[in-house]
Amino acid sequence: MCGRYTSKKNPVELAEEFDAEDRIAEQRRPDFNVAPTRNEPVVRAERDQHGPQAARELVEMRWGLVPFWAKDPKAGGRMFNARAETLTTKPAFRSAVKKRRVLVPADGWYEWKKSEDGKTKQPYYMTTQDGSSLAFAGLWESWGTGEDYLQTYTIITTEAQGQLTEVHDRMPFLLPASAWGDWLDPDRDDVTDLLATPDLERGEQLELRPVGADVGKVANNSPELIERIEPGAVLL
DNA sequence: CCAGACGTTGTT
DNA sequence: GTCTGG
DNA sequence: CCAGACGTTGTT
DNA sequence: GTCTGG
Numbered sequence: 001m002c003g004r005y006t007s008k009k010n011p012v013e014l015a016e017e018f019d020a021e022d023r024i025a026e027q028r029r030p031d032f033n034v035a036p037t038r039n040e041p042v043v044r045a046e047r048d049q050h051g052p053q054a055a056r057e058l059v060e061m062r063w064g065l066v067p068f069w070a071k072d073p074k075a076g077g078r079m080f081n082a083r084a085e086t087l088t089t090k091p092a093f094r095s096a097v098k099k100r101r102v103l104v105p106a107d108g109w110y111e112w113k114k115s116e117d118g119k120t121k122q123p124y125y126m127t128t129q130d131g132s133s134l135a136f137a138g139l140w141e142s143w144g145t146g147e148d149y150l151q152t153y154t155i156i157t158t159e160a161q162g163q164l165t166e167v168h169d170r171m172p173f174l175l176p177a178s179a180w181g182d183w184l185d186p187d188r189d190d191v192t193d194l195l196a197t198p199d200l201e202r203g204e205q206l207e208l209r210p211v212g213a214d215v216g217k218v219a220n221n222s223p224e225l226i227e228r229i230e231p232g233a234v235l236l
Numbered sequence: 237c238c239a240g241a242c243g244t245t246g247t248t
Numbered sequence: 249g250t251c252t253g254g
Numbered sequence: 255c256c257a258g259a260c261g262t263t264g265t266t
Numbered sequence: 267g268t269c270t271g272g
Contacts, residue, residue, distance in 0.1 A: 002255075003244090003245085003255020003256075004255050004256080005255095033254095035253090035254050035255070035256080036253090036254070036255070037253065037254050038254070065243095067242070067267085068267080069242085069267050069268085070242085074252085074253095075242085075243090077243095077251095077252070077253075078243050078244065078245095079242095079243055079244080080243090080244080080255080081243080081244055081245080081255090082243080082244080083243090083244070086243095090242075090243075091241085091242045091267080091268060091269065092242055092243065093243090095267085110255075111255085112255070112256080114246085114247095118246090118247075121256095123255095123256095154243095157244080157245095169245095169246095170244090170245080215255095215256090216255085216256050216257070217254095217256075217257065218253085218254045218255090218256070218257075219254075219257095
Protein backbone atom coordinates (compact mmCIF):
# COMPACT_ATOMS: atom_id res chain seq x y z
CA MET A 1 0.00 0.00 0.00
CA CYS A 2 0.81 3.59 -0.22
CA GLY A 3 2.99 3.55 -3.27
CA ARG A 4 1.40 6.71 -4.65
CA TYR A 5 0.15 9.93 -3.15
CA THR A 6 -0.41 13.58 -3.96
CA SER A 7 1.58 16.62 -2.88
CA LYS A 8 -0.23 19.59 -4.31
CA LYS A 9 0.81 22.43 -2.05
CA ASN A 10 3.80 24.62 -2.67
CA PRO A 11 6.64 24.86 -0.12
CA VAL A 12 5.48 28.21 1.22
CA GLU A 13 2.06 26.79 2.09
CA LEU A 14 3.57 23.63 3.61
CA ALA A 15 6.05 25.58 5.71
CA GLU A 16 3.17 27.59 7.10
CA GLU A 17 0.95 24.58 7.79
CA PHE A 18 3.73 22.55 9.43
CA ASP A 19 5.32 25.47 11.24
CA ALA A 20 8.63 24.82 9.49
CA GLU A 21 11.38 26.86 7.88
CA ASP A 22 11.20 26.58 4.09
CA ARG A 23 14.58 25.25 2.89
CA ILE A 24 13.27 24.38 -0.54
CA ALA A 25 12.77 28.01 -1.45
CA GLU A 26 11.53 27.49 -4.96
CA GLN A 27 8.19 26.87 -6.57
CA ARG A 28 7.05 23.32 -7.19
CA ARG A 29 4.33 22.23 -9.55
CA PRO A 30 1.45 20.47 -7.74
CA ASP A 31 2.18 16.73 -7.91
CA PHE A 32 -0.91 14.58 -8.41
CA ASN A 33 1.10 11.40 -8.89
CA VAL A 34 3.99 11.08 -6.46
CA ALA A 35 5.76 7.76 -7.05
CA PRO A 36 8.83 6.14 -5.47
CA THR A 37 12.17 7.75 -6.51
CA ARG A 38 10.65 11.21 -6.81
CA ASN A 39 11.94 14.17 -4.82
CA GLU A 40 9.29 15.50 -2.46
CA PRO A 41 8.99 17.82 0.54
CA VAL A 42 9.27 16.39 4.06
CA VAL A 43 9.39 18.02 7.49
CA ARG A 44 12.08 17.25 10.07
CA ALA A 45 13.49 18.84 13.20
CA GLU A 46 16.34 21.27 12.60
CA ARG A 47 19.83 20.15 13.51
CA ASP A 48 20.92 20.63 17.13
CA GLN A 49 17.38 21.25 18.32
CA HIS A 50 15.84 19.78 21.45
CA GLY A 51 12.43 18.76 22.72
CA PRO A 52 8.97 18.46 21.18
CA GLN A 53 8.96 22.19 20.43
CA ALA A 54 12.14 21.96 18.33
CA ALA A 55 12.22 24.18 15.26
CA ARG A 56 11.39 22.38 12.01
CA GLU A 57 12.52 22.59 8.44
CA LEU A 58 10.91 21.67 5.14
CA VAL A 59 13.36 19.93 2.80
CA GLU A 60 13.25 17.84 -0.34
CA MET A 61 14.23 14.17 -0.29
CA ARG A 62 13.92 11.17 -2.56
CA TRP A 63 11.19 8.66 -1.82
CA GLY A 64 12.66 5.20 -1.14
CA LEU A 65 14.94 4.88 1.86
CA VAL A 66 18.53 3.93 1.05
CA PRO A 67 20.26 2.61 4.19
CA PHE A 68 23.63 4.28 4.82
CA TRP A 69 25.39 0.93 4.45
CA ALA A 70 23.84 0.09 1.07
CA LYS A 71 26.39 -0.52 -1.68
CA ASP A 72 24.10 0.91 -4.29
CA PRO A 73 21.34 3.52 -4.00
CA LYS A 74 19.07 1.22 -6.00
CA ALA A 75 18.47 -0.48 -2.66
CA GLY A 76 15.96 2.28 -1.99
CA GLY A 77 13.72 1.15 -4.80
CA ARG A 78 11.90 -1.29 -2.61
CA MET A 79 12.05 0.53 0.70
CA PHE A 80 9.36 3.10 0.10
CA ASN A 81 7.25 1.61 2.92
CA ALA A 82 8.20 0.39 6.40
CA ARG A 83 5.85 -1.66 8.56
CA ALA A 84 5.09 -0.02 11.91
CA GLU A 85 4.89 -3.46 13.52
CA THR A 86 8.50 -4.39 12.74
CA LEU A 87 10.32 -1.07 12.38
CA THR A 88 12.45 -1.26 15.47
CA THR A 89 14.05 -4.58 14.62
CA LYS A 90 14.62 -4.33 10.86
CA PRO A 91 18.26 -3.51 10.03
CA ALA A 92 17.19 -1.10 7.31
CA PHE A 93 15.06 1.05 9.60
CA ARG A 94 15.90 0.61 13.27
CA SER A 95 18.57 3.29 13.47
CA ALA A 96 16.44 5.77 11.55
CA VAL A 97 13.44 5.21 13.81
CA LYS A 98 15.52 6.37 16.77
CA LYS A 99 17.06 9.47 15.26
CA ARG A 100 15.72 10.35 11.83
CA ARG A 101 11.96 10.70 11.80
CA VAL A 102 10.02 12.92 9.39
CA LEU A 103 6.51 14.02 8.59
CA VAL A 104 5.52 13.44 5.00
CA PRO A 105 2.91 16.04 3.95
CA ALA A 106 0.22 14.77 1.60
CA ASP A 107 -3.18 15.84 0.35
CA GLY A 108 -4.24 12.26 -0.14
CA TRP A 109 -3.04 8.86 -1.33
CA TYR A 110 -4.01 6.15 -3.81
CA GLU A 111 -4.81 2.48 -3.34
CA TRP A 112 -5.68 -0.12 -5.94
CA LYS A 113 -8.59 -2.29 -4.87
CA LYS A 114 -8.45 -5.74 -6.37
CA SER A 115 -11.55 -7.50 -7.64
CA GLU A 116 -12.46 -10.77 -5.95
CA ASP A 117 -11.01 -12.85 -8.73
CA GLY A 118 -7.89 -10.72 -8.57
CA LYS A 119 -7.98 -10.04 -12.27
CA THR A 120 -8.89 -6.38 -12.28
CA LYS A 121 -8.16 -3.42 -10.07
CA GLN A 122 -9.77 -0.10 -9.37
CA PRO A 123 -7.73 2.84 -8.13
CA TYR A 124 -9.12 4.90 -5.24
CA TYR A 125 -8.04 8.27 -3.95
CA MET A 126 -8.24 8.83 -0.20
CA THR A 127 -8.30 12.50 0.69
CA THR A 128 -9.22 15.02 3.35
CA GLN A 129 -12.46 16.87 2.85
CA ASP A 130 -11.35 20.19 4.28
CA GLY A 131 -8.14 20.65 2.26
CA SER A 132 -5.86 20.33 5.27
CA SER A 133 -2.75 18.24 4.83
CA LEU A 134 -2.26 14.73 6.08
CA ALA A 135 1.01 13.93 7.82
CA PHE A 136 2.35 10.44 7.13
CA ALA A 137 4.86 9.19 9.68
CA GLY A 138 8.17 8.62 7.93
CA LEU A 139 11.88 7.96 8.39
CA TRP A 140 14.85 9.36 6.55
CA GLU A 141 18.44 8.41 5.92
CA SER A 142 21.45 9.86 4.20
CA TRP A 143 23.70 7.91 1.86
CA GLY A 144 26.99 8.55 0.07
CA THR A 145 29.27 11.55 -0.09
CA GLY A 146 29.99 14.42 -2.44
CA GLU A 147 28.37 14.02 -5.82
CA ASP A 148 26.63 10.83 -4.73
CA TYR A 149 25.13 12.29 -1.55
CA LEU A 150 21.44 11.44 -1.19
CA GLN A 151 18.75 11.99 1.39
CA THR A 152 15.89 9.54 1.16
CA TYR A 153 12.74 8.70 3.10
CA THR A 154 10.19 5.96 3.64
CA ILE A 155 6.52 6.04 4.66
CA ILE A 156 5.43 3.95 7.63
CA THR A 157 2.39 1.71 7.14
CA THR A 158 -0.07 0.15 9.53
CA GLU A 159 -3.18 -2.03 9.43
CA ALA A 160 -6.08 -0.30 7.67
CA GLN A 161 -8.82 0.98 9.98
CA GLY A 162 -12.55 1.59 9.59
CA GLN A 163 -13.88 2.47 6.17
CA LEU A 164 -10.40 2.18 4.66
CA THR A 165 -10.49 -1.60 4.99
CA GLU A 166 -13.02 -1.61 2.15
CA VAL A 167 -10.26 -0.69 -0.24
CA HIS A 168 -7.10 -2.20 1.20
CA ASP A 169 -5.66 -3.92 4.27
CA ARG A 170 -2.79 -1.46 4.85
CA MET A 171 -2.63 2.32 5.08
CA PRO A 172 -0.05 5.01 5.79
CA PHE A 173 0.46 5.82 9.46
CA LEU A 174 -1.35 9.12 10.01
CA LEU A 175 -0.09 11.46 12.70
CA PRO A 176 -2.51 14.01 14.19
CA ALA A 177 -1.10 17.53 14.49
CA SER A 178 -1.04 17.05 18.25
CA ALA A 179 1.60 14.32 17.82
CA TRP A 180 3.89 16.08 15.33
CA GLY A 181 6.13 17.59 17.99
CA ASP A 182 6.62 14.31 19.80
CA TRP A 183 7.25 12.42 16.57
CA LEU A 184 9.98 14.87 15.53
CA ASP A 185 11.43 15.37 19.02
CA PRO A 186 15.20 14.83 18.63
CA ASP A 187 15.55 13.95 22.31
CA ARG A 188 13.25 10.98 21.98
CA ASP A 189 14.65 7.66 20.78
CA ASP A 190 11.65 5.50 21.58
CA VAL A 191 8.38 6.15 19.76
CA THR A 192 6.61 2.85 20.42
CA ASP A 193 3.89 4.73 22.30
CA LEU A 194 3.17 6.95 19.28
CA LEU A 195 3.20 4.00 16.89
CA ALA A 196 0.69 2.23 19.13
CA THR A 197 -1.92 4.94 18.67
CA PRO A 198 -2.81 5.66 15.05
CA ASP A 199 -5.13 8.57 14.28
CA LEU A 200 -8.38 6.63 13.85
CA GLU A 201 -10.53 9.73 13.78
CA ARG A 202 -8.72 11.22 10.83
CA GLY A 203 -9.15 8.02 8.83
CA GLU A 204 -12.92 8.14 9.31
CA GLN A 205 -13.08 11.72 8.06
CA LEU A 206 -11.44 10.89 4.75
CA GLU A 207 -13.27 10.72 1.47
CA LEU A 208 -12.73 7.50 -0.51
CA ARG A 209 -13.06 8.32 -4.15
CA PRO A 210 -12.86 5.95 -7.13
CA VAL A 211 -10.69 7.48 -9.83
CA GLY A 212 -9.68 6.68 -13.39
CA ALA A 213 -6.95 4.27 -14.44
CA ASP A 214 -4.66 7.03 -15.71
CA VAL A 215 -2.99 7.37 -12.31
CA GLY A 216 -1.32 4.02 -12.92
CA LYS A 217 1.10 5.57 -15.35
CA VAL A 218 3.66 7.57 -13.41
CA ALA A 219 4.19 9.99 -16.28
CA ASN A 220 0.60 11.22 -15.91
CA ASN A 221 0.21 14.21 -13.64
CA SER A 222 -2.85 16.40 -13.74
CA PRO A 223 -5.88 17.35 -11.62
CA GLU A 224 -7.99 14.87 -13.60
CA LEU A 225 -6.19 12.01 -11.82
CA ILE A 226 -8.08 12.71 -8.59
CA GLU A 227 -11.50 13.32 -10.11
CA ARG A 228 -14.26 10.96 -9.03
CA ILE A 229 -15.36 8.64 -11.82
CA GLU A 230 -18.80 7.22 -12.59
CA PRO A 231 -20.01 4.56 -10.15
CA GLY A 232 -20.67 2.24 -13.08
CA ALA A 233 -16.96 1.81 -13.51
CA VAL A 234 -16.46 0.83 -9.88
CA LEU A 235 -16.00 -2.60 -8.35
CA LEU A 236 -16.83 -1.80 -4.72
C1' DC B 237 34.96 -17.98 10.96
C1' DC B 238 33.04 -15.70 6.32
C1' DA B 239 29.26 -14.61 3.06
C1' DG B 240 25.15 -12.67 2.22
C1' DA B 241 21.21 -10.23 3.36
C1' DC B 242 19.26 -6.17 4.97
C1' DG B 243 12.08 -4.70 2.30
C1' DT B 244 6.89 -4.50 1.39
C1' DT B 245 3.02 -5.83 -1.05
C1' DG B 246 0.12 -9.37 -2.53
C1' DT B 247 -0.93 -13.95 -3.87
C1' DT B 248 -0.91 -18.91 -3.27
C1' DG C 249 7.80 -14.59 -13.94
C1' DT C 250 10.65 -10.90 -12.24
C1' DC C 251 13.28 -6.82 -12.25
C1' DT C 252 13.78 -1.75 -13.11
C1' DG C 253 12.40 2.93 -13.38
C1' DG C 254 9.43 6.67 -12.24
C1' DC D 255 2.38 1.53 -6.21
C1' DC D 256 2.06 0.38 -11.59
C1' DA D 257 4.01 0.01 -16.30
C1' DG D 258 7.23 -1.69 -19.15
C1' DA D 259 11.06 -4.29 -20.26
C1' DC D 260 13.17 -8.53 -20.45
C1' DG D 261 18.82 -9.76 -25.66
C1' DT D 262 22.84 -10.07 -28.86
C1' DT D 263 25.26 -9.38 -33.03
C1' DG D 264 26.19 -6.55 -36.51
C1' DT D 265 25.25 -2.82 -39.48
C1' DT D 266 23.75 2.01 -40.29
C1' DG E 267 26.81 -1.40 10.21
C1' DT E 268 24.96 -5.72 12.00
C1' DC E 269 22.56 -9.98 12.03
C1' DT E 270 21.75 -14.74 10.20
C1' DG E 271 22.95 -19.01 8.25
C1' DG E 272 26.16 -22.39 7.10
